[in-house]
Amino acid sequence: MGKRECRKCSAIIPTWTTIDGKRKSLQNRKFCLECSPYGAHNTKPVLDVSDLTLEARQARRRAQLVRATQRRREKVMKMAIDYKGGACLLCGYNKCSRALEFHHINPEEKLFSISRDGNTRSWEKVKAELDKCVLLCANCHREVEAGVTFID
Structure with a gap:
């Protein structure tokens, strides 16, 4: 030891x-x-918190909240990708989760962006929004947005 x-x-x-x-x-x-x-x-x-200035305590708390939010966002994104099957709907790509994106089938029904705004919302709200989406890799998503490829 x-x-x-x-x-x-x-x-x-x-x-x-x-x-x-x-x-x-x-x-x-x-x-x-x-x-x-x-x-x-x-x-x-x-750490005796009374020794710290108010600004130092606030900065420390802010840093704790930033770390907690980052962990929550990573967790929600992993859960969302798993919920949608973990691979691109069109080509099956699944090597890097950061290359996977959510495409709203009907953009008019979109309440919020999963990748940007969704990871700080409740899991129930995220799931409801995910039901309006398909999971695509970055390449397939660009092709769908450009009208080159279509989702059946």
């Missing part, structure tokens, strides 16, 4: 220690005994 460091002060945490004459395991600790005394149950977040 590798050496573990305290999340707060970066001190090396020993595997075992003796406390009150008893041998205690420290294998699962995240903080050293100085930062979190044995039995104190004080393993709150490492």
